[in-house]
């Protein structure tokens with residue numbers, strides 16, 4: 623497999639226009655590198671700009687200033703190399719599971735026989751090989767989310783962007799899906815940038831946790847999670863790190879304010 627370049631945010635700031643004519647600063651001066659094969663979790667309260675950062679990395683939004691690079695290539699549109707898995711799965715209801723997984727390959731012009739084989743291989747990898755000809759509405763939420771992960775992996779992205787992918791999944795399936803994702807990540811050594819507001823999820827999954835302040839989103843602190851995988855959710859080190867993160871997020875929250883500017 624080819625070397626993957628990782629992703630780099632270079633002084634990224636994003637202002638959105640509002641109906642009152644003021645500009646709302648959603649993200650402020652974020653500089654962040656995710657190395658090839660690294661799993662980084664962005665953690666912060668709702669509205670702190672996590673999805674905005676991912677949308678910029680995915681090429682769906684342009685930064686107001688700064689830039690995002692995969693290797694030496696600046697991301698300017700959704701075709702640049704990062705693929706996003708969304709919380710609401712983003713599946714086409716009229717397509718079968720296999721046709722959904724084939725979609726990205728079809729857009730890229732991969733011939734039918736090859737895209738079928740790749741889709742089936744990715745579905746096997748996420749344990750859904752037997753459901754290839756089913757439709758999304760016949761599956762549970764957890765299974766649908768696995769389809770959307772298979773679809774993202776099928777195009778062999780340089781970077782996998784995940785925006786609260788398990789936010790709509792119940793607690794038991796959520797833990798199971800975190801374990802599956804970790805297994806897939808260990809097997810494929812993907813570069814992953816994963817957004818969550820669930821501190822435990824971040825500690826379970828991440829090599830490094832990036833804590834953000836409430837709006838405008840800035841990086842408050844970065845923490846390497848060094849204990850071995852798979853991590854034990856009830857362990858002392860897990861609990862100690864959770865306490866430290868919650869305290870940092872609380873402090874960041876009390877020091878922050880929402881900024882508007884002309």
Ligand SMILES: Nc1ncnc2c1ncn2[C@@H]1O[C@H](COP(=O)(O)OP(=O)(O)O)[C@@H](O)[C@H]1O
Nearest residue numbers: 638639648667668669670671672673674675837
């Ligand atoms: N398209 C948009 N237009 C205007 N404001 C937006 C838009 N997208 C996000 N925002 C604002 O930017 C801030 C960050 O939003 P978002 O990135 O969705 O936060 P998070 O994902 O951390 O919950 C919020 O205040 C939100 O209202």
Ligand SMILES: [Mg+2]
Nearest residue numbers: 672673674785
């Ligand atoms: Mg969001």
